[in-house]
Amino acid sequence: MQLTREFYSRPTLEVAEDLLGKALVRVESNGDLTSGLIVETEAYVGVDDLGCHARSGKTPRNVSMWGPPGHAYVYFNYGMHWLFNIVTERDDFPAAVLIRAIVPIKGLEIIRERRSRRGDTELTNGPAKLTQALGIKRETDGVDLCQIGSTLYLEEGKIIDPATITTHSRVGLNSVPEPWKSIKWNFRVSLQFAKPYPVASEPLP
DNA sequence: AGCACGATTAACT
């Protein structure tokens, strides 16, 4: 069943943790269906969070993050990568959850093709890898994830044992001042659960 | 108008 607006209309840290184990589903106009189980998320909360894009106020790029919850915030980074976020909290408050890693569920052959037939552990274990795998790009920015028939939405996946969840510093905020640089707003399902795929930035031994 | 850099990835030593 498709997750509703109420799920996203909560404090961002709660949503980020609860998104673990949910299924991200992508339906494209040509009939391609791909999906994956979320295993790593990251919270970005408000203008005071100096790691969050909203620190610069409302701009053309981050305007989706200021909109109502349950919508996509997709942005372009490093000149070549698309990153997918889910807007949380309430209208006019900028906050979102970055999806950093999934485990493929459906459309594995499509995913393998889009990922240039890389090894199965390298398919969707990174924020830009999973958007490439699911065909999430510019046109997905602002999409309503709660709308019936949406090309992008979430649904129930697997029940996650809270004991298997770990928290970490957010990835890639090297020049961000403390405490934002080290605050543990990154959430992961333990490696054991994610087998045979590793979570981002932490390859299997 | 110009510029430094980024919520990354892949290839290479």
Add this chain to the structure above:
DNA sequence: GTTAATCGTGCTC
């Protein structure tokens, strides 16, 4: 472990 790729964005002049 190090680094090139590649360009939109936000900031400074």
